[in-house]
Amino acid sequence: MTGAEPDALRDDLWQAVVRGDEGTALALVRQARTSGADPETLLVDVVAGTQRRIGAAWAAGRLTVAREHAATAINDRVVTLLTTPDEGARPAPHRGRVVVACVEGEWHALPARLVTEVLRLRGWRVDFLGARTPARHLVNHLHRSTADAVLLSSSLPTRLPAAHAAVTACQAVGTPVLTGGGAFGPDGRYARLLGADGWAPGAREAADVLAAGLERPANAAARHPVDDLPHLADQEYALVTRARPRLVKQAFADLSDRLPAVRRYDDQQRERIAEDLAHTVDFLAAALYVDDTDLFTGFLGWTADVLTARGISPRGSLLPALSSLGEQLHDLPRARHLLDEGALALADPAGPLAVTPRESRR
Incomplete structure (x- = not known):
């Protein structure tokens, strides 16, 4: 494969998987294999590159969860095709x-x-x-x-x-x-x-x-x-993890009080709000575990991008949620610091509201 060929094949594979066209996806890589393409190049530069694009498209709201799952499943079958040994192939030496x-x-x-x-x-x-x-x-x-x-x-x-x-x-x-x-x-x-x-x-x-x-x-x-991780001795990570259900429930109630529009949401919208709150608590706990502010503010930036793609104001919805969590965790100084830093990042018009999407959350 030349330098340009993996890019072209990756684009063609992307088009096939997002259409749910498994037959075309498999035909593309089968033809590449027959033409003598390096299997490692196909795996790393083509399949992995396509998968990253799938995750980014989901995060940007261009793919539904169902289409993202279907595209990933096709990519998985592409890997199976690429790694099925040719008949009569010599086994690789064991290192x-x-x-x-x-x-x-x-x-x-x-x-x-x-x-x-x-x-x-x-x-x-x-x-x-x-x-x-x-x-x-x-x-x-x-x-x-x-x-x-x-x-x-x-x-x-x-x-x-x-x-x-x-x-x-x-x-x-x-x-x-x-x-x-x-x-x-x-x-x-x-x-x-x-x-x-x-x-x-x-x-x-x-x-x-x-x-x-x-x-x-x-x-x-x-x-x-x-x-x-000596900072774990303060038990803040353990306390937040154990309190997760209560924190999410109270934050949802507070959000409904502060944002009247939430009361008019349908069941699916309310479920999404609850999931977002649960993810926020989970990332807060993870940031407490490693004692890293950037982990939490990076997550908030990523979430802001996802909310924007849904047509929801990230500052209008995330800031009240952080405020509710801060009130509930007022006795935990590291947690409060993380929440305050997150609120500052969201409130700042130049704050980090655009970050590289992580692997898709399902």
Whole structure:
């Protein structure tokens, strides 16, 4: 493939998947394979690029949830086609054995699957455990098999506490952990914070890190989350997490009082408001977990873009919600600081209301 060809194929694949035209999508990549296109290039530059575009289109309101799901399903079948061995093909040499899994609660399995297939192309034996893998199941698998490393994938920062538990659990049995996905920050800052043994921004980079080698962790058996994150000793993360249902319920009631239009919403609109409030509390908790203001304000900017695409004023709806949460959490200084910083960012006309969309929230 030349430099221009992946771009053209990616555009054609995008058109096919958003139309729900699985036949054309499969024909496109089948023809590319027959023409001698590099499978890794097709996976990383074409399929992954198309998937990012799907997520961005959903966030901008150009794709419904149903169409986004359908497009992702077609992309998943494209991966299957690309990674089905040709009859008579020689098996790749084994460079070692690794486990690839998504963090508990993480539904977005396609990025992890793309990593899996790139590693297989590079000669690794891979145990792919799929989406929503609890840490205990991951460790049980490690006890039953010999793995050189675990690759842990997560797209949403709200999964960082679960990722932390998985990292420490794997390291406790002597297996190094390489992390990847949007949850860990654009530069892997949260991976380092949680004590992961490595981070990679994509499938190719993950393969390169593994090829260079990861050291097995030492003395990890007795590590506790507060050892990595001393600020957790204030219990604010735990308090907000436990209070989530109450916080969302009260914020919804306060929003209805302060915005009379909310009372006239239909059931679907009210459900969306409740979901947005729940996500706000979840991201607040995640920001408390890693003690990072940017995580929360970045989420608010992303949400503002989504609300704008829906025709809803982000400042008119988000600011009252933050005010309600602030009133409910008045005794928690770190939570109040995050909420105040979020309100300032939203109130400022030049504030960060435009950010790169994250992986789609379902």
